Amino acid sequence: MKKIKAVVAVLLCFVMLLSMAGCGTKEKDAGGSTTTVEKPKNEEDKMKAYDPAITMTFNKSEVVTAYPEGMDAQNNALYQMWEDIMGIKVENSILCPSSSMTEKMQLAIGSNEIPDFGIVDATMMATLIKNDMVEDMTDVYNDWATDNLKTVTGQSDNALFAPVTRDGRYMAIPVANTLGDSYPIMWMRSDWLAALGLEEPKTMDEALDIAMKFATDDPDGNGQKDTYGLYLDKDLNGLDHIMSAYEVYSKDEYWVKKDDGSFMAGCTDEKAKVPLAKLAELYAAGAIDPEFAVKDTTKEEELIAAGKIGIYIGYFFNPLGVMKDCVKNVEGADWVAVKMPPAEGVASYKPGVALNVYGYMYAKKGIEHPEAVVKMMNQVCDGFAAPDLAKEPTEFYTKFNELALDDAIRTAGPNNLMPFQMQSNINWGEKFTAAVEAGEEHVEGKDADYQNVISTELPEEMSWAWKKVYLEGYLAIDFSNVRYSDYAGAPTDTAVKTQSLLNKQKLTDYISIIMGDQPVDYFDTFVETFNSIGGSKVAEEIKAAAE
Template sequence: MKKGSISLNRFMFVVVLAGFLVLSACSSNSSNSGNSGGNEAETPGANTAQNNSEALQVIESENAVKDGKYDPPITLTTVRTQENTVKFTDGDSIQNNVWTRAYEEEYGIKVKTLWAVDSSQIDQKMNLTIASGDIPDFFRVNATQFKQLAEAGMLADLSEVYNEYASERVKSLLTEEGTMALDSATIDGKLMAIPFTNPSREGSQMVFIRTDWLDALKLPEPKTMDDLMKISEAFSTQDPDHNGKQDTFGLAVDKDFMLLNGFFNSFHAYPDIVVKDSDGNLTFGATRSEMKSALAKLNEMFKSKQIDPEFGAKDITKVFEMIANGKIGMMYYAYYAGLYPLQAAKDKDPSMEWKAFPIMSVDGNPAKSQVSLGVNSYWVVKKEVEHPEAILKMLDFWVKTFYENTSDEIYQKFNTAPEDGNQVWLLNNMAAYKAFKNIEESLRIINALETNETSKLTPEDKGVYEKILKFQSGDLTNWSWNLIFSKGQALSVSNYYRTNNLYMNDEFSTSPLESIVQNAPALSKLQAETFTKIILGLSPIEEFDTFVKRWLELGGNEILADVNEWYKTKK
């Protein structure tokens, strides 16, 4: 199972640039803009279009697409990270591997990697590259860098190229969650990048509950938020592990509140995203009254010892250790919790059982999971590149090879599952992630488990299917795959959200505004400190109103004015 990265706090933490950057760029040969030489002379009208780069791109692109393969081949330069999970064998390298050979064999595209560095070095190198103005033909950047390059006039307009040359499979992938991803890559009506989409909806939080503790306390599975709160209290006070001590907690809480989005969403509170208010204006979710109600409930739970009193000093890894040690019985997390941290907990205590449930509403209105834009970063093309459509060819190859392939041979050649220790799929030079890939995989696997018909399974599907069969035969090391993919388990909850469209979108879908960059750090710190003090009881719940006032005074008013001005132009 492979997944895209899950965007955490687009609005408040957008200034932390390194968290988003995985590829960057620099070029020592920018004059070689992607054509090896002979193609230009064969292109009708090329001489009269030499001083019109947009016309030249369209004319040459049409010629290239007719043949399906560039002849003679073109060369595109790029830069990237060097993934430490990729092992080169048989003389392969970052310059010459199964992906680069496939691009050349199928499309006549030679990819030349100018440099590849560890991800920890990318941010500094990319900023220097942008400052130098010397960039490669195509590369991947974060939202801030995308905006900088576009404003500097260094990027190609991909509008016509995308409309004419993007395959249906590529367009389907990029618009699976709607048009917001493409909208975020559009500046002044021009598509200036191809968004690297990731599955934000599929990664919505759900609530995982220890069902062996439910059985021990003779409690039914929850159907309402009241049921859930009674379970949390029982897990904290009724000795569910029968060790004679009151040393367990109902709800997992970490110092950064990464494990609480689902809880907040149950109260119709949406921290760290921008939502519409009752008047249709954009506002920040963490400052709404619903957040105050959620914090009041958390303070109540803290007072009744349902939350670890030391949560304010524990990051998510420390909380996961407590779960593995059998100290917490309920956790909000994404569908892949089975792999981490719950498989480690199961390994330590084989009697432990968990089950995933949808988030539950505090009232009669449906609970909706907050979702971010669903864009990890952006693929950009240098303005002077003669064949910008080439990146769409490579993206099409990615989709059909990574998602549509049913051949075991091709799977082993290009993908190589992570459990085999060599993530060859990371060598691709152009990619984006499907929004609901794992949900769809789960549905196919469920059908195969029910019918014993495996002909529609992809090679990756078959790998998960076989793991579940091993679990069903008693192999607990594969317990997590069953928790994730089987009927009624985690991805079934994700599919319930999808089927019923139970999402609250982040309405802010553009590159960061200057007011956000300037004010976000202070506002983020204020929010974290205030929420922690309220939950711990160090500040009364009324402090939330003071927080909102200070948030607005310390830059929030400026941010909201800018965000709403942007929203008017978007509409």
């Protein structure tokens, strides 16, 4: 009888253990998650606030230097809005400038005390994954992300996920930025075009011919040979965008997959000889500042401010910088935004750009609510990043724009006061143009900038700059036509050790060719050197990682 009771007792204990295992919240699923997350019952659940509110720690990169009175990075109106609308109290367990975030996160990893969620770059993400410190977000994302969020994060066939995908699983979610910040635009002195009777270029070859005329045909009419056709500085800013016109993708850390499955650094593409030869001709003819190789951006831009450079390859926002000084300093000076043209024989211009992300959002392994990360991103998507995708204004959208009207908050930047932000590829140029033509007084979502566009009280050069940015610059962007690197994973072991050396080698040898210190065929020697100091090894590692 005692034996029977003992057996029954053992069986009862076994049953209890099984039932406890079935009810636990730390059961590991097939995807590697350690937290059981219920699926949303409906679309409303994906935006629903937590009640009672939950608290989550975060790594905040601090960019605001002057907070509104009574506010700081933790206690401000936008963090309170976050809690009121989402039921999520965000605590900055790491708060530091962006430049210190890598060090702070490395310390947190070492002590196994990373924040509940955070935004990190691809390299740091690789470390978190290697140390098994983050949740597999695949199922959570698929279940909890709204269609609008999936549109923003899944752009370009989910290309933004590439650096954080392991065995087909999403280990983090890309925090999207707009392509507009990295899409190149050719700014040209329109008054010089008119003075020389020239039309805007249709090809890059025509643009470089115009650069030559800007240096040789006295476009400012002062009878002196004191103008340059094309802007370059010691870091060769703008060069990679010229190269893209010839289907050469020379941007640092940009890799091209060849037909045989191997990889090469885009800057070693033999097609680069053609644009380098054209730039060498410009330099020899005096169409590029002879001292560009020793001048940083600030110093070289002094020539723009003085009205001495005719073509500046930059971005939509450049008129707000030194270009407005040119308009102020030089009577009659004007610039026009020209869509970047392809080289002759190339169908269309497609710039090589980096993945347009602020970073990657992880959820710490084992936290109770990994879906909260996705719910926050849903709110930011509809309320800030892509309100045009929402069927109607959300509570987040309404409150954010209400707070943005406060002068102190607007000065600090309401987006900078939030825990994090995202951006989508909205062409604000089209929206601003339509609003101006219709005589609208406001544009929701970017009204502060719109007020500057329509203002009659700004200094003349500032009014000019704001109009150029939104009524010309933005309109020269083609969000649908870009090229990403064929490898978007974390830097390989050799790349970590040699990338800075490889970048320097490219810069040094490209400048030598442009300045005529070396012939164009020296490019072959550059390729040999580049590959011997690490380029070939990195390419092999990338191929292995991609397989």
